[in-house]
Amino acid sequence: MAFEALDELLDESLELPIGGRTYKIPAPSAEIGLRTQALINAAAVAADGGRVDEQVLGDAAERDLYREVLGDAHERMVADAVPWPALKHSALTAMVWIAQDKSAAERFWNAAGDPSRLAPNRAARRRSDAASSTKSRGSTSGTSTRPAPPRGKANKRRK
Template structure:
């Protein structure tokens, strides 16, 4: 049987709709992919209070990473006069795609980049079965009787 040509198996590209126009973003080079992975990891470390890899950040600062991840769509977007927020969102979506996968990139794109819209809300968790009203077996009935006040205990012990 043998291996088929990988290029025929993988049609890795994103099509991002901006202003009614679809922009096709091809898969990045291995170099851009590796740098993107390192940048995303450095950002996650910094977000968790750690120290980001300064060499990775310096390498990214020397390049226009948005242009790298958007490929030919970058020049097309500039020529069409897309806004800065649109260009930034498109580039960050591509970074999510490169670092994770297409599904994560779609979620990011459709959330508008808002982290609050990325996390499922309570209603969605209920629909998905994430929330449960079943009581923990160790919890008993879920109610308890408050202890009697100290002065009531003392009255019960007195003899008349």
């Protein structure tokens, strides 16, 4: 068996619907992907209270990261007067796609970037709790613990 062409195996774009139009976000270059990954890792470290590599953040600040992660779609969004919140959400979704995968980006997109909407809802938690509510069987090893003596007898021995 031979290796198939990778570009035929990978889905290398992201399609985001905004205002009745679909914007196709192309896969970033290796350089942009690596820089985006470094930025997201730095943000995670900072969120956990760790020390962040200022070089990584400085490099990201010098470049237009949203333009880079959106590729050609950025220009079309600006020309179509896409509102800022939609452009920003699109760029952040593309960053999630770059750093993780398409399914994570889809969850982020559909949650409108709200972390509380990313968590499973109460009904889903109840369904998963129901599966684990079955009592476990007791030990079948044949051993048992020795019962504690009644409290009254223990006090009499100490006297």
